[in-house]
Amino acid sequence: MPTTAERQFALVLHTDGTFELIDWPTQDGATLPLLYSKIATDRVDVVSITSRLDMWLDDEGAGTKPLAEYATRLYGRYQPIHQPYFGTVVLTGGANQHGDTLGLTLDQALELITRWLDIVHTYRRHAVIPHPTRSPKG
Template identity: 35%
Template structure:
């Protein structure tokens, strides 16, 4: 397995409202699971590998818990992966894929591409001027 890039250190948090956060993703799996448990307000966290190097995380009942709002961003990303359509409810997170007993993070470019797939408009940051 190739080593993750040094800039692969982020997780993308997708909320049902269409808002999102890009957060630091820890290198240790236990710390990542604790972070997600706090974000999802639960102790039951599940993951689904959608592409090599891309995993979707939800709380365990996110596919059945219809009392929570539908997360269209997570649904759009799941649909783009080519798997059978699946609805997700509540907050979801996207990280990199499994590697040596942990999960890698995403690059900022990867977060940007996933936001486009999710249907969330994000402006392109201008390059700094060097003059």
Template identity: 45%
Template sequence: MPSAPSALLLTCDGQLVEIDLPTDTTEEGSDARGAVLRATLRCDRFDVVALTTQWDMWIDDEGLFNHPVNPYATALARRFGFVHQRYHGPVLLTGGADAEGYTLPLLRDQMVGLFITLSAP
């Protein structure tokens, strides 16, 4: 049985794409995870928005200059109180961070919650 994806890519046109992020917490794993984030988000630098303790949203740090507005990511962030800016470009949704600051994969229940939250009016 294949493993569940560890993240969801939310595109500017509302598509959700399952992404497998490296979960290795070594320096090599962190480098590999960063490479996947840069490739997925089509950026050189990225940042994270901690939507909740359970969900993080990874963004292109220079998205304003490189990508169109992502209305779906903006609406999702606003649901959790991030109302002061619009988000640009594709975003990657993951689980929150653990006590050491490592990104956690999305669990099945978290994915279901994201699907419900994204489909709510």
């Protein structure tokens, strides 16, 4: 089993501000099915944010998926925003010399989570207040 330093990750960012840190597969043929599953589509596109950071999204998400406001704002922390993005997105590392998508290192993932939480906290319009599942004892 790989150590934490050897593991690769991806960050799944949902339109409601929640996220998932997942293991990025290193075996051939496993990455596209994972992207299809997490983004809920069978057509993905990739936006290169930096040479070490890519954002995967639904290729046909505009008009069919909710606005990914927080992911669009995260993109804006690295590049000027030239369009909004839609639906769940998956962040991965850049590509290697063969064009294979790399996962994020743990340090990259933690930095992105910190930025994500800052954006969600700053721009969330309504606080999410959990509803009690039972009434308090009185």
